[in-house]
Amino acid sequence: MRDEGIIMLCTNYEQAICPGSITEPLTSSNPKSEEVGGPPPTPPSQIFAWATGARDGNSLWRVCHVPREKGEPTRGLRMFESVVYPGHFLRIVGAGECDIMGDGGVLCYFRVHRNKAKGFVVLESFAHPDLFLSILSNGSVTASNNADGTNGADVCIYPEVVELATSNFLAVIYQTYLIPSDAPPDARAY
Numbered sequence: 025m026r027d028e029g030i031i032m033l034c035t036n037y038e039q040a041i042c043p044g045s046i047t048e049p050l051t052s053s054n055p056k057s058e059e060v061g062g063p064p065p066t067p068p069s070q071i072f073a074w075a076t077g078a079r080d081g082n083s084l085w086r087v088c089h090v091p092r093e094k095g096e097p098t099r100g101l102r103m104f105e106s107v108v109y110p111g112h113f114l115r116i117v118g119a120g121e122c123d124i125m126g127d128g129g130v131l132c133y134f135r136v137h138r139n140k141a142k143g144f145v146v147l148e149s150f151a152h153p154d155l156f157l158s159i160l161s162n163g164s165v166t167a168s169n170n171a172d173g174t175n176g177a178d179v180c181i182y183p184e185v186v187e188l189a190t191s192n193f194l195a196v197i198y199q200t201y202l203i204p205s206d207a208p209p210d211a212r213a214y
Contacts, residue, residue: 025087025102025136025145025183026087026089026188026189027087027088027089027189028086028087028088028189029086029087029185029187029188029189030084030085030086030087030107030185030186030187030189031084031085031087031183031184031185031186032079032083032084032085032183032184032186033083033085033104033181033182033183034079034181034182034183034184035075035076035159035180035181035182036182038078038079039075039076039077039078039079039163040075040077040078040079040083040184041073041074041075041077041083041085041114041165041181042073042074042077042078042082042083042108043071043072043073043074043077043082043106043108043109043112043124044071044072044073044074044077045068045070045071045072046070046072048074049074049076049077049082049163050074050077050082050108067109067112070123070125071106071109071112071123071124071125072123072124072164072165073114073122073123073124073164073165074163074164074165075159075163075164075165076163079184081107081108082108084106084107084108084186085104085105085106085107085114086104086105086106086107087102087103087104087189088102088103088104088105088113088128089101089102090102090103090133090150100135100136101133101134101135101136101150102133102134102136103126103128103132103133103134104132104134105128106124109124111127111128112124112125112126113126113127113128113132114126114132114134114157115129115131115132116131116134116149116151116152116155116157116167117131117167118152118155118167119152119155119167119168119169120166120167120168121166121167122157122158122165122166122167130150130151131149131151133149133150133151134147134148134149134150134157135147135148135149135150136148139180142180143182144180144181144182145180145181145182145183146179146180146181147179147181149167152167154169155167155168155169156168156169156179157179157181158176158178158179159178159179160178
């Protein structure tokens with residue numbers, strides 16, 4: 025989950041978290057849906073999160089690293105900006121309240137708990153510790169007070185990387201090992 029990477033927050037092998045109205049997720053057949061790269065659709069007055077969206081361009085999220093300020097315990101925090109509605113972030117407002125109306129403030133900060141062995145993450149609110157992004161049986165996304173944040177299937181999110189963000193550090197390492205084009209042929213054999 026690198027800064028500026030594009031991911032899908034998948035809930036199973038067919039569905040992902042996506043924006044939507046109070047009654048349904050945004051889908052490709054929805055007239056407000058636009059192709060990725062085109063002009064963004066006009067956001068509704070309230071954007072809700074659904075876990076039953078198709079795994080398409082409407083379900084894309086830009087990962088935003090929360091910068092660490094001196095003395096602040098913000099290490100490892102992420103925000104998730106909707107690619108369909110730029111400037112709108114996933115947020116937990118309080119117990120049972122989750123939407124995509126965040127402006128990038130502290131309510132949009134999530135601590136990412138990784139379970140590498142099982143391939144899922146759990147998103148915990150930074151503003152409201154012990155509140156986790158949770159999925160209800162009807163497919164809506166909410167916030168729940170799960171005791172440990174790792175056991176319930178309703179809090180498991182399977183991230184899928186769509187576009188890998190580049191890191192300046194990796195770019196420097198890569199450039200260090202580039203072989204010049206005028207190098208002898210035997211230098212390029214490996």
